Amino acid sequence: MKIAVLSGKGGTGKTLVSVNLASAFEEAIYIDCDVEEPNGHLFFKPDDVVEKEILVKTPVVDHDKCSGCRTCVEFCKFNALAFINQKVKVFDSICHSCGGCSLICPEHAIKEKDKAIGVIESGQSQNVKVITGRLNTGEETGVPIIKELLHLNREEVLNTVIDCPPGSSCMVMESIKDADYCVLIAEPTLFGRHNLNMVYDLVKLFDKPFGCVLNKCIQGENPSESFCVDENIPIIGRIPFDKNLGAINSNGTIITRVSMAYDALFKAILNRIEEEVSR
Incomplete structure (x- = not known):
């Protein structure tokens, strides 16, 4: 099963959810397609990292x-x-x-030359194979890197979590093309509702099964939850606004590896996803 995790903007908790979903599997692959600013590796700290340069062809005129x-x-x-x-x-x-x-x-009169635009790094972190794409500074698009990331793992039988770029750009579209299920991450604000709407429109366009994880949940009104109710979007999980979680996350620690309660929470989200996919 391939799970793509999306959010309408950065900072909503997309990587938090991605790394913990991958870690909650017995064995999994984590692919960081947020190639402009990958940070999943900061949590996994993979060992035995192997690097591959990504080249594209550009024309040269004689x-x-x-x-x-x-x-x-x-x-x-x-x-x-x-x-x-x-x-x-x-x-x-x-x-x-x-x-x-x-x-x-x-x-x-036109030939082609190789141009390096970034790298792919692969390593292992306990039960998770960690694969990271990294775009070189100044390059316009990371789509070729994302294509290579997903092509390299097309035949893998392990469960895969794809940490998508934020927003709804071409790079996000490339990231979700082969996904079996999309997880939309949303914050409990009006801005969060707006950004949830962006990725909701995208997954509908691609006709992907999807559900929403509400992050930073607090008591009171939640515009993103109201949007899910209005649009009949399945809410597959709720993550509380928890200062302890924030502290652990900011220290680059995967919460499912140190907390039984959060391990159970993310395993419950995975179970819900498997139920949704099997329908």
């Missing part, structure tokens, strides 16, 4: 061969190529590495 026909410029729908001062200029930062420009160039 101006001696180029006839200035602009076929490549007209082909590129991402505007990564432009004809400036009688030369084709390449904008690497918005190139999607499709390779089309080199294929359609009538003069064979």
Whole structure:
């Protein structure tokens, strides 16, 4: 089973839930797709970490061969190529590495070169295999890294928890494509309700089964809970606003490994997810 954990913004508790769900399994894989700011490894502290560099192809123009026909410029729908001062200029930062420009160039004036955009790190933390994607500073998109993260583990039979990037961008869409179930994390505020609505619309678009975990729950009105009730979203768990949990989490400790009560709470969430998936 592949579980994707989403939130409409950072700071809602997405990684808190992700690492503890993975740890609550008897054996699992944790994949950190939040490649711009991965921090699951700070909790797991994996051993025997192996690093793999992620490369993409970007075009290089041989101006001696180029006839200035602009076929490549007209082909590129991402505007990564432009004809400036009688030369084709390449904008690497918005190139999607499709390779089309080199294929359609009538003069064979465009080749491709490797460009490093980040790394994937793999290690082990007790019962959890920890796999982290990390985007190099200044790169525009982490989609190629996320694709590689998920491709490497496509044939795995272990239960997998995918810690998605925050929001509802292309990187989030890539992260949930193969998920069997999506967990939406929400805070008990009007802003939390707004951000819950964002990821709710996304999982509906992808037609994924989903449920909501309400984090930082306190007594009184909870706009996110009201939204779940109004939209018939299953509430599969509630995490209390707990100063002790906050202190343990801020120290980079996985709460299910030190607290029987929280271990039971996250195991109950997993059981609820398995019930929802089996329907």
